[in-house]
Amino acid sequence: MAGDRTVSAQFVMVALDVPLNRLFGYQVGEFDPQVGQRVIVPFGPRQLSSIVIERRNDAGDFSGKTRAILAVRDDLPALSASTIALCQFVADYYHHPLGAVLSTALPTVFRNVPAFKAPAPACVYYAADIEKLLAHISKRAHAQQRVAQQLATPHTPAALRRIHDSGLKWAKAWAEQGLVQTAAETSVVSPASPILPLNAEQAYAVEQLSSARSFLPFLLYGITGSGKTEVYLQTIAAVLARGEQVLILIPEINLTPQLEGRFRARFPGVAMACLHSGLNDTERAVNWLAAMSGEARIVLGTRLAVFTPLPQLGMIVVDEEHDPSFKQQEGLRYSARDVAVYRARTAQVPIILGSATPSIETWANAKAKRYQIITLAERAVPGATLPKITLLPVKKAGLIDGFNRMALAAMHAALERGEQVLVFINRRGYSPVLQCGECGWMASCKHCSARLVLHLRDRRLRCHHCGFEEPITHACPDCGNQDLKPVGQGTQRLEEALATHFPNRKILRIDRDSTRRKGEMDAALAQVHSGEADILIGTQMLAKGHDFDRLNLVIALNADTGLFSVDFRAEERLFALLMQVAGRAGRRETPGEVMIQTAFADHPFYHQLLGRDYAPFADRTLSERQDMLLPPAMAWALFRAEAPDIEHAIGILNIIRACFEQLDATLRKDLTLNQPVAATMVKKAGVERAQLLIAARHKAQLQRALHQAMPHIEVIKTGKGRWSLDVDPIEV
Known part of the structure; x- marks a missing residue:
């Protein structure tokens, strides 16, 4: 038990964040570390932070080899037995070293050798006499006036910086002059928001x-x-x-x-x-x-x-x-x-x-x-109903800048009513492909089996898989043609197109590119809630959880990509995503409408989506998974290998597969051992990838096989390649 000092110990077993699935023994020396405590130990030429897992009175297998711990850190209270047990379960189930699991679970500062020193408690700034403060500031100092007005209520340092870059500096100066007061953040209690009535x-x-x-x-x-x-x-x-x-x-x-x-x-x-x-x-x-x-x-x-x-x-x-x-x-x-x-x-x-x-x-x-x-089964706001869902064809519809005419007309009507509109496309950047119209060349990543995405404003081509980027190519490298054209649409291209159709409307794009820096997402959402934005363009970042009062029309583009994916979970994810996007519309008394542009309006998927009842879709999907022996009807473990070439990667997986072929007959009969195959995206970040799928009817069967095979797999020499294990994978 953590903190048990009833038995003295000369040795401790610690968990280290190293790629070895074992504990390491150390002498306690002058210290008396308890189970769960953070200690610093020597490991080769390095010093590492570790957690004590066990206290021992004998050295056991480590006799004559053990070194002494260097320090006991009191910046982290001893981890409880339940916390260590949780990490041990994760280590066992996902077959990952316990030290690496604990390192993941702990905040970064407790993985470091130096002791962590907690900062002073957070404080807030406020003006007890707001009129006196405002009178002290020049009327022409508009920014300072704006910050001062906010101090009528308590504000944290971070909140003051969000108002203005110099907001905290000014507040500190006013505090020194006695015009602003400070208090511990936890001592300031605002009135509680009202409890809403329940249906x-x-x-x-x-x-x-x-x-x-x-x-x-x-x-x-x-x-x-x-x-x-x-x-x-x-x-x-x-x-x-x-x-x-x-x-x-x-x-x-x-x-x-x-x-x-x-x-x-x-x-x-x-x-x-x-x-x-x-x-x-x-x-x-x-x-x-x-x-x-x-x-x-x-x-x-x-x-x-x-x-x-x-x-x-x-x-x-x-x-x-x-x-x-x-x-x-x-x-x-x-x-x-x-x-x-x-x-x-x-x-x-x-x-x-x-x-x-x-x-x-x-x-x-x-x-x-x-x-x-x-x-x-019903919306919480009285009178609120589920939005109407309409399918808009994209074939033979004469699209205008990627929009069906009915979608543009609906947007005009909604904006005239003073409502907000969301245009959803799960693809950032300007265009997913830059193509030569003469020879068909497409800009591709040098390190991945993927196209480079055009980011026109930054004048860059970027890979959304490995992060590689390069300047926009002005001529085709194959034929020299200078008429290169963007193909397809991303959020940036939609923003440009909608600006021409709605020149007097405030358009706000919210995606990973526009909200990269800290605070940008908060600022963007504040604009939406305050009514400063008329048209929102967003990826799945806007699909979940947000509640916008005036949003009553959603236009969903490029939804068909999930219908014909090699991933058997693609339809499930698409249904969830579209239902989430549709859920942003009409959350108050005004009925909402969702328009989905599709080339496959007759697809069974859309018929179930129009019913807006997830249960029939889930029942059908579960039945299909059971018939086809796919998760959750089967338990899966996926070994992935990557190497400079695909043959090397597949070779590593064949050695791993052989470890399962040598299992006890009782374990082997419960398994389905597939052959190693190339990954869907063969090349990523400069290496080539393959995968090996191991399946069993029950998780317990799969775990027994993994526990018996992993000691042999962990000692495999992989050369320049490496492997990883994913239990219950969701990406195959």
Whole structure:
């Protein structure tokens, strides 16, 4: 147990972040480190941070070889037995070294050798006498006047910087003059936002969820706009009233500010910690420690937050549980949703999986009665209805700048009514292809089996897979033709086209390129909510979770790309994406409309989408997966290999495959061993890639085989190549 000092120990076993799946033994020397503590140890010529996993009285196999630990760090309280056990489960299930799992789970500052020194508590600035402050500032200092006016209410340093780059500097100067006061951020409590009335479905959901006291997995299956967030809020209020902590996982960082605002407004006196990649290392460490100490009662974060220690955990919420962002695709390839379910079970607390379009895996668990379904089938706002969905043909329709004439007419009408319009296309950049009209040459990435995307404003061609970029080519390298043309549309090209059709309207593009810097996404969303933007152009960043009062028309372009993909999950993801996009329209009393441009209006997929009922689609898809022995009817493990050439990569996978062929006959008969094949994108970032799929009817069978084979696989010599393992892959 962590912190157990009843037995002295001369040796400790520690977990190190190195590519070796084992623990390492060290002498305690002059120290008395406890299980879960952070210690600094020598490793070859380096010094590394590590976590003590076990205390021992004998050296065992390490006799005569052990070195002594160098230091014990007290900047990180000892990890609890439950936290170490969670990381051990992840290490075992995903077959990843425990030290690497712990390194992933911990904030970056605790992976470093130097001790972390927490900064002074955050403070806020405010003016007790706002009129006196304004009178002190020159009327001609418009920027200072604007910042000063905001100090009528408390503002954090970060908020002041967002108002103006010099906002914090001015506030500090005014504080020195006695015109502005400071206070600890946690001491400032604003009035709580009102609790919204619930309809009958929401009230039933809150009653069921609030009364759960032990492990119960719930699927909160609610259409877009059905008020799932209000159900979360009122359920969480009941959990907090019991003196327990709540963990809320969300898929995308751009949803964090909006949800954080709603939670802080509802629970102004409750300490809350946010954990996501938008924080710097110090901010994340401070928030993580607040959760670990029990100070933070609500923890809101993206997938890494699933590892956060919470001593009084009472409930876990996974919002938009179907979202593929919950699966890490590099390094430790874990599913935060699945880890959250395991954590809830071991902690014996309820877990809520919320979605309008549940993943087929979650749907299968609900159908098998392993999860309890709670349905929200109507919109929360009285009088609000689901938007009308219309399919617009793109063949023989005489498109104008990529738009059907009916789409442009609908946009004109909506704007005249004072409404906002969203044009959705899941493709950033100006054009996906730059092509020669004479010989057919297309600009391609030198390092990937992919086309370069044209970014016209930056005068660059970029690869969205490896990041390679180069100046725009002005002549075809094959035939010398200088008439190179962009083919297809991206968000930037749409922005240019719509500016010609709606010259007097404010057009706002929101994609990864336009919101790259910190604070840009918040500023863009503020423009939308304030009514400064008339037409929104966006990728899937705008499809999830946002609630825009005046948005009543959505135009979806290029939706057909998911219909004929080699990925068997493509239709499931497309249905979820289009339902999410459609859910942005008409969330108040005014009926919304969604127009989807398609070349395949007769496709069965669109017939089910028009019905706006996900259940028939999910039932059909699950049945197809069972008939074709695809997940969740089968358990998969995918070995990937990359090397300078495809033959080398396939050779590595053939050696791995042979390790499974040599398993015990009882294990071997449960497996399906496929042949290694080239990856869908063979070349990426300068290396060539192949993959090997191992399948079994049950996860337990697959895990038994992996545990027996992995010790042999881990010692394979790969030369200039390397391999990785993805258990339960979502990208094949």
